[in-house]
Structure formats: C-alpha cells, structure tokens
Amino acid sequence: MPKSQNRSNQGSHSRTRSDHATELAEDYVEAIAELCESLGSCRVVDLARHFEVSHVTVNRTVGRLVRDGYVKTEPYRPVELTAKGKRLAQMSSQRHAVVLKFLIALGVSQSVAEIDSEGIEHHVSKETLEAMQKFMDKNI
Amino acid sequence: MPKSQNRSNQGSHSRTRSDHATELAEDYVEAIAELCESLGSCRVVDLARHFEVSHVTVNRTVGRLVRDGYVKTEPYRPVELTAKGKRLAQMSSQRHAVVLKFLIALGVSQSVAEIDSEGIEHHVSKETLEAMQKFMDKNI
DNA sequence: ACACAAGTTTAGCATTGGCTACAATTTCAT
DNA sequence: ATGAAATTGTAGCCAATGCTAAACTTGTGT
Ligand SMILES: [Mn+2]
Ligand SMILES: [Mn+2]
Ligand SMILES: [Mn+2]
Ligand SMILES: [Mn+2]
Numbered sequence: 001m002p003k004s005q006n007r008s009n010q011g012s013h014s015r016t017r018s019d020h021a022t023e024l025a026e027d028y029v030e031a032i033a034e035l036c037e038s039l040g041s042c043r044v045v046d047l048a049r050h051f052e053v054s055h056v057t058v059n060r061t062v063g064r065l066v067r068d069g070y071v072k073t074e075p076y077r078p079v080e081l082t083a084k085g086k087r088l089a090q091m092s093s094q095r096h097a098v099v100l101k102f103l104i105a106l107g108v109s110q111s112v113a114e115i116d117s118e119g120i121e122h123h124v125s126k127e128t129l130e131a132m133q134k135f136m137d138k139n140i
Numbered sequence: 141m142p143k144s145q146n147r148s149n150q151g152s153h154s155r156t157r158s159d160h161a162t163e164l165a166e167d168y169v170e171a172i173a174e175l176c177e178s179l180g181s182c183r184v185v186d187l188a189r190h191f192e193v194s195h196v197t198v199n200r201t202v203g204r205l206v207r208d209g210y211v212k213t214e215p216y217r218p219v220e221l222t223a224k225g226k227r228l229a230q231m232s233s234q235r236h237a238v239v240l241k242f243l244i245a246l247g248v249s250q251s252v253a254e255i256d257s258e259g260i261e262h263h264v265s266k267e268t269l270e271a272m273q274k275f276m277d278k279n280i
Numbered sequence: 281a282c283a284c285a286a287g288t289t290t291a292g293c294a295t296t297g298g299c300t301a302c303a304a305t306t307t308c309a310t
Numbered sequence: 311a312t313g314a315a316a317t318t319g320t321a322g323c324c325a326a327t328g329c330t331a332a333a334c335t336t337g338t339g340t
Contacts, residue, residue, distance in 0.1 A: 045287060059288070061326090076334090113268075116263055118263075123256055131243075184319095196320090204297095
C-alpha cells in the first residue's frame with residue numbers, strides 16, 4: 001500500500017496550523033489583485049490601509065511573498081503579482097466569494113458575513129466548498 | 141453618541157487577527173476539559189499527543205494560560221481548569237459542536253467536517269452560529 | 281531647481297508558538 | 311528500596327507577525 005501519497009493523515013490541529021501558515025499569503029495576493037484592479041497599481045500604503053497594519057509590517061510580509069515567489073517588487077515601486085501569485089489570487093478570491101455568498105444565503109447579514117468569511121475561507125476544504133456551492137444551487 | 145462601546149467597528153482583518161489570538165486558548169481549555177473527562181486528569185503529554193506538538197510547546201502554552209487565568213498547575217502535576225477556564229471551555233465546546241453538526245447536516249463527511257470545523261469554529265460570530273443552528277432546526 | 285510631502289526601507293524591539301537537547305522529578309517494577 | 315521509565319521543566323534556538331523611530335527615495339508644486 002502507498003505510504004500516504006497526500007498529507008491527509010494529519011490530525012485536525014495540524015491542518016489548522018498549516019491553513020494559518022498560508023492564510024496571510026492568500027489574503028495578500030487577493031488584496032493585491034483587487035487593488036491593482038481598482039486603483040491601477042498596488043502600493044505598500046494601500047495594503048497597510050486595507051489590512052489595518054503598519055506599512056512596515058506590510059513591507060516585511062511582502063518580502064516573504066517575494067521570497068516565496070508570489071510577488072515581484074523593485075525598490076520604491078508598486079507591488080506586482082507573479083504568475084504564481086495570480087493563480088493563488090484567483091483561487092483564493094473564488095473560494096472567498098463562495099464562502100461569503102454562502103453565509104448570506106444562510107441568512108447572515110452582509111456586514112457580519114463579510115467579517116466572518118474573512119477568517120472562515122482559509123479553513124474550508126474542497127469538499128466543504130462544494131457542499132456550500134450545492135446548497136446555494138439547491139436554494140435557487 | 142457613544143464612542144463605540146464594543147469593538148465592532150474594526151475591519152474584517154483585525155477581527156480575524158483577534159480571533160487567532162484567542163484560538164489556542166479556546167482549543168486548549170476545550171481539550172483539557174475533554175481529557176479530564178475521559179482520562180480522569182489531563183497531563184502535559186496528553187495535550188502534546190492531542191495537538192501533535194512537542195511537550196515543550198504544551199508547557200509554554202499552558203504557562204500563558206496560567207498567566208491569563210484559564211488554568212492552574214502545580215509542578216509535575218496534571219493541568220486543571222479555573223472557573224474562568226471552565227466557562228471558556230463550555231462556550232467553545234458548544235460552539236464547536238454546532239459548527240461540526242452543521243457541516244455534517246450540510247452534507248460534508250464526518251472526517252472532513254471534523255477537520256474543517258477545528259479551524260472554522262474560531263471565526264464564527266454569534267449571528268452566524270445562530271444561522272447555522274436555525275438551518276439545522278429547519279432541516280429536522 | 282528645489283523644498284516638502286508622500287511613500288518606502290532599515291534598524292531594532294516584542295510576543296507567539298514551533299523545535300531539540302538536556303536536567304530534574306515522579307512513578308513503577310522488581 | 312532502588313533503578314529504569316515516564317513525565318515535566320529549563321535552556322536556547324528559530325520564524326512569523328506585530329510595532330515605533332529614523333533614514334532614504336520619489337514625485338510635486340511653485
Ligand atoms: Mn480573502
Ligand atoms: Mn481572509
Ligand atoms: Mn479549533
Ligand atoms: Mn483561522
């Protein structure tokens with residue numbers, strides 16, 4: 001028998017920890033894509049306002065994203081996504097949208113759904129995401 | 141007008157960060173209560189096994205819980221909850237149970253629901269929890 | 281042209297939460 | 311009663327993610 005080709009024999013808490021390790025990357029690439037779309041470019045200050053953290057925190061986080069290949073930067077220039085970053089942004093933002101619409105379909109108010117979905121999205125597996133989608137399809 | 145009596149005028153990302161700050165405390169008090177129930181007492185090694193981390197990590201985390209008043213310990217003795225810890229455990233474990241049952245009611249498999257609910261529970265507001273409960277009531 | 285404002289980076293700090301290696305204590309078996 | 315095993319604690323390491331203060335670069339307005 002194969003020696004566990006995927007990582008699915010980890011416990012729940014290990015999975016949650018690993019979700020948290022990728023969470024910031026997901027939120028950043030999503031925000032960078034949105035801000036590039038809406039403002040034409042994405043600056044460190046824009047991200048700082050978006051996440052309500054200091055611009056210094058953004059700077060170092062962006063540094064990790066560069067290290068991990070999601071983002072490219074030149075000194076004192078706006079932040080841009082790599083192809084890998086765009087793929088992650090696409091995936092994250094679709095999943096985020098499904099979770100948000102699902103909560104609203106469940107009867108949660110728009111403002112609370114927006115807040116809760118920001119945390120929940122990162123812990124929703126493919127199977128759960130499909131169940132949410134199916135629920136929305138069923139309920140028109 | 142009141143100067144915002146609660147913290148609800150924070151953005152989504154701030155809320156998510158604050159959820160994460162209390163997450164470990166919630167999981168630990170929940171686990172301590174469960175282990176005390178099932179094993180008669182809760183030792184550091186039991187928690188290490190439960191969370192799949194080293195006993196040293198458990199030790200320092202328990203130290204923070206003591207500092208924050210959730211737990212009491214004596215050297216080389218099992219870990220016990222304070223009244224405050226029991227209240228948090230009760231609250232967390234109820235919320236966790238609702239989220240888990242909700243995912244199962246949605247059609248997610250038991251094993252995946254157990255994993256996903258471990259992360260999702262900490263980001264579910266009162267309003268969303270009530271919506272989940274209402275959904276389960278409606279669907280028998 | 282050049283000063284000032286806006287934006288960015290660097291330096292340096294703290295906390296959390298992970299680890300290994302080793303020391304100390306308690307518990308258990310003989 | 312005593313030595314080994316299990317458990318707990320300490321020392322010291324690391325990465326991530328938050329901060330302020332200060333330096334540096336870029337871009338704007340006159
Ligand atoms: Mn998101
Ligand atoms: Mn998010
Ligand atoms: Mn949990
Ligand atoms: Mn989370």
